[in-house]
Amino acid sequence: MTFALHGIAVSKGIAIGKAVLISRAALEVSHYLIEAGKEDAEAKKLLDAFEQVRLELAQLRQGLPKDAPQEMAAFLDVHGMILADPALAEKPLKLIRTQRLNAAWALTTELNDLLEQFSEIEDAYLKERANDIRQVAERVLKALNAQKKDALSDSELLSPSDVGVDAIIVAHDIAPHDMLRFKEHAFTGFVTDLGGKTSHTAIVARSMEIPAVVGVRHASEMIRHGDWLVIDGEHGVVVVAPDEQLLSEYRLLQEQATQETRKLQELKHSRTSTVDHVAIELLANIELPEDATQAVELGAIGVGLFRSEFLFMDRKQALPDEEQQYQEYRRVVDLMHGLPVNIRTIDVGADKALGSGSDLSETGTSPLGLRAIRWSLTEPEIFLTQLRAILRASAHGQARIMIPMLAHVKEIDETLRLIEKAKQQLHQRGQAFNPNIQVGAMIEIPAAALVLPLFINRFDFLSIGTNDLIQYTLAIDRADHAVAHLYDPYHPAILNLLFSIIDQAKRANIPVAVCGEMAGDPSMTRLLLGLGLTDFSMHFSQLLLVKREILKADVSLLRSRIGAVLKAIEPAEQAEALEKLLS
Ligand code: PEP
Numbered sequence: 411m412t413f414a415l416h417g418i419a420v421s422k423g424i425a426i427g428k429a430v431l432i433s434r435a436a437l438e439v440s441h442y443l444i445e446a447g448k449e450d451a452e453a454k455k456l457l458d459a460f461e462q463v464r465l466e467l468a469q470l471r472q473g474l475p476k477d478a479p480q481e482m483a484a485f486l487d488v489h490g491m492i493l494a495d496p497a498l499a500e501k502p503l504k505l506i507r508t509q510r511l512n513a514a515w516a517l518t519t520e521l522n523d524l525l526e527q528f529s530e531i532e533d534a535y536l537k538e539r540a541n542d543i544r545q546v547a548e549r550v551l552k553a554l555n556a557q558k559k560d561a562l563s564d565s566e567l568l569s570p571s572d573v574g575v576d577a578i579i580v581a582h583d584i585a586p587h588d589m590l591r592f593k594e595h596a597f598t599g600f601v602t603d604l605g606g607k608t609s610h611t612a613i614v615a616r617s618m619e620i621p622a623v624v625g626v627r628h629a630s631e632m633i634r635h636g637d638w639l640v641i642d643g644e645h646g647v648v649v650v651a652p653d654e655q656l657l658s659e660y661r662l663l664q665e666q667a668t669q670e671t672r673k674l675q676e677l678k679h680s681r682t683s684t685v686d687h688v689a690i691e692l693l694a695n696i697e698l699p700e701d702a703t704q705a706v707e708l709g710a711i712g713v714g715l716f717r718s719e720f721l722f723m724d725r726k727q728a729l730p731d732e733e734q735q736y737q738e739y740r741r742v743v744d745l746m747h748g749l750p751v752n753i754r755t756i757d758v759g760a761d762k763a764l765g766s767g768s769d770l771s772e773t774g775t776s777p778l779g780l781r782a783i784r785w786s787l788t789e790p791e792i793f794l795t796q797l798r799a800i801l802r803a804s805a806h807g808q809a810r811i812m813i814p815m816l817a818h819v820k821e822i823d824e825t826l827r828l829i830e831k832a833k834q835q836l837h838q839r840g841q842a843f844n845p846n847i848q849v850g851a852m853i854e855i856p857a858a859a860l861v862l863p864l865f866i867n868r869f870d871f872l873s874i875g876t877n878d879l880i881q882y883t884l885a886i887d888r889a890d891h892a893v894a895h896l897y898d899p900y901h902p903a904i905l906n907l908l909f910s911i912i913d914q915a916k917r918a919n920i921p922v923a924v925c926g927e928m929a930g931d932p933s934m935t936r937l938l939l940g941l942g943l944t945d946f947s948m949h950f951s952q953l954l955l956v957k958r959e960i961l962k963a964d965v966s967l968l969r970s971r972i973g974a975v976l977k978a979i980e981p982a983e984q985a986e987a988l989e990k991l992l993s
C-alpha cells in the first residue's frame with residue numbers, strides 16, 4: 411500500500427530506490443549483502459563464531475583461580491547460557507538465508523531488536539540481563555571480525571550494486587562522520603528518524619548532493635528493508651511503495667532537475683557581479699580535502715570553511731598526528747593553487763563526536779557544552795599540534811586559521827597566545843611557516859555579535875556561522891527535529907543581528923563572510939545582499955545556484971529596501987517588506 415511520510419527537507423532532488431535499513435549497532439560493523447549461493451558459508455561463519463566464544467567462555471570458567479569471587483563464575487555461567495540458547499542465533503541465521511545480510515549485520519540487527527524489547531521491561535533484574543546479551547553478542551562480533559574473510563574494509567560496505575538497484579539508506583540516526591563514510595558508496599538517498607535542517611548530518615548529506623529527508627520520526631519502524639521509496643528532498647516527503655503513476659511523475663521531475671543542473675554549468679566561467687556591478691566573492695565550504703578540486707572547478711575563489719574536525723571524527727582511527735594533519739591541510743592548499751583556505755580549528759562536541767582518542771577529556775554532547783574552541787583550550791597539546799600543522803601548510807599557500815565559537819576575551823587571548831607559541835615551536839625546529847598568517851574568528855554566538863569591536867580589534871577577518879548564531883539566538887538545538895519549526899533565519903532578531911555584524915565590519919574595513927547554510931540557500935541570496943554581504947561561503951554544490959541569483963540582483967535597490975525589513979517586527983509587516991525587497 412502506498413503511503414507518505416513527512417520530515418524536514420535537507421538536501422534537494424528526487425531519489426527513487428529500494429530501502430536499506432541500517433540499525434544503530436550495524437553502523438559500527440561492516441554491512442553488505444552476500445552473493446546469492448553463499449548463504450550456507452555465511453551461516454557457517456556465524457555458527458563458528460558462536461562455537462569459538464563457547465570455547466573461550468569454557469576456558470575462562472575453567473581457568474578461574476580458586477579465590478576468584480563467586481559472582482565471576484555465575485557471570486560466566488549466565489553468558490554461557492545466553493550463548494547456548496538457540497534463539498540467539500536463530501533469527502540472524504534466518505536473515506542470512508532470506509535477506510542475504512552478512513553475519514555481523516544479521517547479528518546486530520537481532521541484538522537491536524532484543525535490546526529494544528528489554529528496554530520496555532520494568533523489572534530491574536531482567537533489565538540488567540540486556541547488558542549480558544549485549545556483551546555476549548559483542549564477543550561473537552569480535553570473533554566474527556577475527557575471522558579473516560569477514561574483516562571487511564570500508565570499501566566493502568554495502569553498495570548500491572549489491573542491492574541490484576539504487577539503494578536508499580533508512581536509519582534512526584546517522585552520525586556526521588558515518589554519513590561521510592557513505593560518500594564513497596553512492597547511495598541515492600537518505601531518510602532518518604532524527605535530525606534538523608542544519609544538523610551536521612544534514613550538512614554532510616547536502617554536501618554529497620544526495621536527496622535526504624531527516625526528522626521523519628518513525629521512518630525506520632514503518633519502512634521495511636527492500637521497500638520501494640521515493641524521496642522528495644525539496645519538500646521533505648518520503649513516499650513508500652509508490653504506484654506506477656506516482657513513479658512516472660517523479661521520474662519526470664528527476665529529469666527536469668537534471669536538465670536544470672546541466673544548464674547551470676553555463677554560469678561556471680562568468681564573473682560574479684550584480685546588475686549594478688558590485689563584485690561578489692563566492693567561496694566553498696568543504697569537509698574533506700579532495701572536495702577542493704570541485705570547489706575550484708565550479709569557480710570558488712577560495713575555501714571559506716574547511717571543517718577540519720572531520721579528520722578527527724573517524725571512530726576507528728586514533729587522532730591524526732601533526733604530520734598527518736599537515737599533509738591533509740597542505741593537500742587543500744595545493745589544490746586551491748594560491749587561493750585562500752580558511753582552516754577552521756577542530757569543532758567537535760554537540761552533534762559531532764570525537765574519534766577514538768581514548769584518554770582525552772570528553773567533548774560535551776550538548777550544544778551549550780564543551781565544544782569547539784572551548785574543548786581545544788582544555789586540550790592545549792592537541793590544539794598546538796593542529797596549529798603547527800596549519801602553520802606548516804601556510805608555507806605552501808594561503809592557509810589561514812579560523813577559530814570557532816569564541817565569546818570571551820580570555821578565550822581570544824588564550825587562543826592568540828597559543829598561536830604565537832606554535833609559531834615559536836616551529837621557529838625553534840627550523841620549520842617553515844608564514845609568520846603573518848591571517849587569523850579569523852567565527853561569529854556564531856550572540857554575545858560575540860554584541861561585542862563585535864573586541865573581535866574587530868583582534869582578528870584579520872570574520873566569518874558569520876549562521877547555523878549556530880540562529881541556534882544560540884533562538885535557543886533551539888539545531889539537531890533536534892522537535893524544535894525544527896522554530897529554526898527561523900527570518901526572525902527579526904537574526905536579521906538585525908546579521909545587519910549589525912556586517913555593517914560594523916564593513917565600517918571597520920575588516921573582511922566578513924557568511925559561511926552558515928544561509929549563504930548557500932539561493933532563496934536567501936538577495937536578502938543577504940540587501941544586508942550588505944559581499945562574501946558568501948557555501949558548499950560547492952550550491953555555488954552556481956547562488957551565482958544565478960547574484961547575476962540578477964541589483965544591490966543598490968536591495969539596500970534601499972532593507973531598512974523596512976529590519977524595522978518590521980510584526981509578521982504581516984515583515985512579510986510585506988520582504989515581498990517588496992524580493993519582488
Ligand atoms: C555555522 O555554525 O554556521 C557553521 C558554519 O559552522 P558549523 O555548521 O560547522 O557549526
Ligand code: MG
Pocket residue numbers: 814854875877878
Ligand atoms: Mg558553527
